[in-house]
Amino acid sequence: MAATSYKDAGVDINAGEELIKRIKPAVKATFGPEVATDLGLFGGAFRLDTEGIEEPLLIASTDGVGTKTMVADWTGRHDTVGKDLINHCVNDIFTCGARPLFFMDYYATGKLNVDIGAEVLKGLAEGCRELGVALLGGETAEMPSVYHDDVYDLAGTIVGIVDKKNLITGEKIREGDILIGLESSGLHTNGYSLARKVLIDNAKLDPNEILSGMDIPIGEALLAVHRCYQPAVSRWLSRGLRAHGMAHITGGGIEGNVSRIIPDGLQAVIEWDRWQAPPLFQHIMELGEVPPAEMARTFNLGIGWVIAVSPEQSKDVILHGMSAGIPVYRIGYVDKVE
Numbered sequence: 001m002a003a004t005s006y007k008d009a010g011v012d013i014n015a016g017e018e019l020i021k022r023i024k025p026a027v028k029a030t031f032g033p034e035v036a037t038d039l040g041l042f043g044g045a046f047r048l049d050t051e052g053i054e055e056p057l058l059i060a061s062t063d064g065v066g067t068k069t070m071v072a073d074w075t076g077r078h079d080t081v082g083k084d085l086i087n088h089c090v091n092d093i094f095t096c097g098a099r100p101l102f103f104m105d106y107y108a109t110g111k112l113n114v115d116i117g118a119e120v121l122k123g124l125a126e127g128c129r130e131l132g133v134a135l136l137g138g139e140t141a142e143m144p145s146v147y148h149d150d151v152y153d154l155a156g157t158i159v160g161i162v163d164k165k166n167l168i169t170g171e172k173i174r175e176g177d178i179l180i181g182l183e184s185s186g187l188h189t190n191g192y193s194l195a196r197k198v199l200i201d202n203a204k205l206d207p208n209e210i211l212s213g214m215d216i217p218i219g220e221a222l223l224a225v226h227r228c229y230q231p232a233v234s235r236w237l238s239r240g241l242r243a244h245g246m247a248h249i250t251g252g253g254i255e256g257n258v259s260r261i262i263p264d265g266l267q268a269v270i271e272w273d274r275w276q277a278p279p280l281f282q283h284i285m286e287l288g289e290v291p292p293a294e295m296a297r298t299f300n301l302g303i304g305w306v307i308a309v310s311p312e313q314s315k316d317v318i319l320h321g322m323s324a325g326i327p328v329y330r331i332g333y334v335d336k337v338e
Contacts, residue, residue, distance in 0.1 A: 010144025015112040019140060022118040026125035030135040034101070044136035046102050048161070055164035059098035063089050064155030067192040068223075073150065074200060075207045075219040078116050081154055082124025087228035088189050089158035090131055091248045091305070094230040095261070097168040097237070098160035103128055105138035105156040110147035112140070120154060131228060133158070170245030170261030170308070173334055177244055178314040179258065179268060181331035182233075182321060184304030186224030186280060190251045191298040195222065198288030213279035221280050229305040232324040241316060245308040249300040254331070256297065258306050262334065270332040277301040303331060 006013060024039055036045035050056045065084045072078045082105075090100045105124055107117060117140065128135045138156070147153065187195060199205050199218060207219025214221060229248075237243060245261040258268040277295075281302065285295050295301065309317055314330060321328030 010111065011142045012112060015114050016140055016142065019112065019114050019117045019121070022114065023121045023125065026122045026129075027135050030125055030128040030133065032132070032134060035134050035136065039137070044102070044104075044134075046134065046136060048101075050161075053161070053163045057098075057162050057164050057167060059093045059096050059160045059162055060157060061089055061092040062155065062157040063092060063189075064153065065189045067196060068187075068189055069152055069154055070196060071192060071200075071219070071222045072120075074196075075223060077219075077223060078119040079123040080223050080225050082120050082122070083127035084189050084226040085154055085156055086124060086127040086131065086133060086158075087226045088248075088250070089156060090133065090160075090228050090230050091226075092250075093158055093160040094233070095168065095246045095248050096162060097166050097243075097246075098162040099234070100131060100133045100158055100160040100230070102134040102136040103156055103158050104136055105154070106141070107138065107152060107154055108141040108143055108147060109149075109152035110142070110144050111149040112142045116152070120152070124154075124156075131231070168243055168246055171263060172244040173261065173263055173266065173308045174244065174310075175266060175334055175336050176311060177308045177334040178311050178330055179270070179332040179334065180307045180309060180314060180317045180321075181254075181275065181303035181329045182229060182305040182307070183227075183327040183329075184249070184300045184302055185227040186221060186278075188226040188250070188300060188304055190300065192222075194288070194290070194298055195284055198284050198290070203287050211279065211283050213282070218280075227304055227326075229326075232320075232326060233305070233307070235324075236317070236320045239320075241309070241320065242313060243307050243309060247306040247308075249304050249306060251298075253297045253299060254301065254303055254306065258308075261308070265337055266334050267337050268332055269335050271330075272296075274331050275302060275329040303329070306331065308334060 034047045247257045
């Protein structure tokens with residue numbers, strides 16, 4: 001019997017080593033003086049600076065980009081999904097007011113394509129560098145029989161820090177608070193299984209096709225990078241904005257995610273006529289005959305971030321949004337449960 005190698009079983013160690021070699025410069029570009037180790041060790045070391053923080057709390061979250069990776073494959077472009085991942089994860093911990101520190105990624109595939117892997121992970125590193133987040137380490141896994149050869153999965157964990165006195169949990173939300181919505185850049189990283197079924201599987205659209213009311217091809221619209229709200233909103237907080245609660249609109253839609261921060265005895269009342277869902281969402285609904293309630297549970301419908309503030313500060317948020325170039329809408333209010 002002939003000898004059997006790991007490569008014969010579907011795992012190419014040399015390909016993994018080549019991927020690390022290609023992405024190393026991009027990853028090291030995310031390192032600041034806080035990173036105390038180089039790439040290649042079994043763990044990454046990070047110097048935690050708590051100067052000026054009275055009671056430091058570490059905030060962590062794990063998430064992935066889901067089947068948006070299949071849209072990347074459909075378009076042949078893989079340089080954006082990494083930015084989607086870091087922006088999504090930074091948003092998640094920033095709902096608590098946390099400043100991101102470092103990120104750890106997980107890239108898994110059935111058969112490692114070094115060119116695609118390098119494109120994905122360089123995009124992730126670039127997103128980390130833009131946000132001042134160290135890409136401290138990660139894992140690349142080649143798992144034949146678990147994944148098809150031509151697909152990959154991308155996920156990761158973010159760790160950030162906040163002073164306990166500045167922690168935002170929603171407990172300060174009161175009856176009469178105004179819900180301010182910040183515009184999304186597109187589908188972000190949620191609802192892609194439904195969007196793909198409608199637009200790609202059923203409607204058989206070409207990624208370069210431009211639908212009515214849209215000024216970019218459908219492929220580009222579906223790949224629009226998940227907007228990160230932390231840079232802009234953190235500046236607003238430093239200028240005196242008092243956010244009673246913040247919600248990142250992901251899976252579950254606006255109502256599902258805002259309800260996570262509303263205290264017992266209160267409810268979020270969403271005024272759906274306060275803004276117009278972008279054409280992309282309209283096309284999904286019409287081409288797929290998706291009921292409005294299902295659309296609202298699945299997609300962000302053009303609102304990616306919600307801030308609960310007192311009525312006195314609602315105008316401040318709108319002015320801040322205008323200065324930052326982010327369209328902002330009053331989308332509802334907080335009321336007592338009937």
